[in-house]
Amino acid sequence: MNRLVIGNLVHRPLRSLISALAVAIEVIMILSITAILLGKIDGFKARQNGIGMDMIVRPSTTNNFLGMSSAGISVKVGDILAKIPHVAIAAPVYIQLSSSLDSIYGIDYKSFNDLLPFTYLSGTSFQGPYDVIVDDFTATGKKVGDSINILDHSFRICGIVEHGKGGRKFIPLKTMGELTGTPDKASMFYLRTEEPPRNQEEIRRAILATPGMNQYQVATAEEYLSAISPARLPYMSTAIRVVVGIALVIGFLVIFQSMYTAVMERTREIGILKSLGASRLYIVSIVLRETGTLAAAGIALGVASSYLLSAVLQARIPTLDFVINLPWVWKAVAIAFVGALLGALYPAYKAASKDPIDALAYE
Template sequence: MLCSGLFLPAAGACFVTLAREPAFAAGYGYPLMNKLVVGNLLHRPLRSLISIFAIAIEVVMILSIVAIMIGMVNDQKTRTSGIGADMIVRPPNASFISAVGGAPVPAKIADVLRKLPHVAVAAPVITDLSTAGTVETIWGIDYQSYNALKPFVFLEGTPFQGPDDAIVDDYFARSDKGHHVGETIMIKAHPFRISGIVEHGKGGRKFVPIRTLGTLIGTPDNASLFYVRSDDPKNEGLIRQEIEATPGMAKYQVQTLDEWMSMMTPARLPGFNIALRVVIGIAMIVGFLVIFQSMYTAVMERTREIGILKSLGASKLYIVNVVLRETALLSLVGIALGMLLTQLIKLGLTYRFPTMTFQLTADWRVNAALIAFIGSIVGAIYPAWKAARKDPIDALAYE
């Protein structure tokens, strides 16, 4: 016979069931305990569902922010590796995040770099972070030198035909309701005609002439950084020395692409760790409070039934075990639901925003599950301890 909760409405039925459990007298009635756990959760289905959804939301919160941040970093790394450059040259004190910092140095520095013995190509670029509508990076390029690093692969259209032309990649072309060659799009509150659609993976998703973008941000003759392709990758060390020996460029930052890649980790992103800790903290508090309230209320409702269990020989450990097993079961179901909801969110975002990379990793799936599980168990410890401390005589007299 299955007790609903720690009890049936007819307490005598539960009493008979417990009395017939030979292992219960010794305090180890685990088959019965599992029945009690399931029965307790089914006895208050709404409360159980609320607890499950709270844990699921905790998992979704953690996984979503991590997936978006990691996706942004890895997407940027993938696209930068497809530019065709071997080295990156930045002005002094510039951030390693290319879209931050404007265009502080003259684009003509590219001419200086091209004259160095082991430099095959030097391309000036402006990378400008735009928050109009969506957060994205607009790339201003000198088409001839940028294309010389590694040629664009055109799917439709042509290179720039004028100063107000734009090249977009196939991901952007598929976004929203779709975009096509000849269409006018707004970039930095300025109309641009799409002159060509290219394969993704060439650094940006929207490219405009460098001088046009420079004019829009107030620095028409400047650049943010320079991409350099060497005549031979073995000469990267020599190129670094040559740049540092060039008058006026001793303090410029010179990195190989591999060095830059090693720096592009979520932990190096400004505010990532702070944001992650805040989200995890809020998620844990939500999970903790919901489980605490749910288990505490359940214990208060079962005062008389706990007294019956203890009068039949149930130990404190047994009572604690029942409460913690209920919590563990709620946690596991909530974690599974959270993983499913996160996957659905990923599918929805990928469909709605093709340019967004939402990357779920196995490590963070495990981390989110552990955080949610541990937070739930911690939230159930006090209610379990309070249930175990109930005096059986007082509990049996409870009305």
């Protein structure tokens, strides 16, 4: 049977190739969309962990992806937070999303650097109101002293630091307020606490019990980062389901068309097999084995191409956060394989149902 299956596929190389490519495209679609969306989440979490904060205080209306909400907290709140027992550092930060979807961080340099010091590769901290600190990815092809445009204003690169500390571009908090028309405002406060996590619940209660502070959200770093997931972000889960659904339909239709056409072309062959005593199960098995072989080849090609695409994009666009999620590799394999078998069920049933006399008389 295996020789018959391989012979049938080799006899129609173009159709077999197109079918395998369709399955490969199905796998690439699934892995690419999850690599982009989940990669963004993982990259965001990694950069937030690199800030060095233990807790976060922000307005209750702030979006989980900071930068998508306006600055709604006064920098004077920092004086209140600094007096809370066991709070070592309270760093105000204003995060603004640029037109290119970059997160621009407006920071009070001293307090933000005290959370976890920058690791400088060259240059120094802010020397003027329109200085900017950039990470090594953003600084590709640039050097200290060069100018870059941020929020429609020219800034001088004063320092280049290692990536992974929240954003990729950092400007003075006061300058951010002037450029956005919201002086003395911040998006949130990052807190560094004494002996975390022992005192975090006590700190939370103390903050919320302070007059005027019950309007803010107080969360630990773990609570905040756990809220950033596809399950907590409905639009992301919907996007993944839509792409997976489209990919499944593509694989199903191409396999269905390929197997159905193959069955119609091999009517006499099926008649001969049945006249020689082949059972319905034998005929169904042939069609499904052909489908399984095509699906396996397409899946292998799709997974390999996805990892190759990831390597190329990471090399050319390191800020993209295009990271293939291993659990989704297995999901993509299962979805593509099951979709292919479903697409072959009716052609297999059609082949098994042929009357051997009619099939032998078919021209």
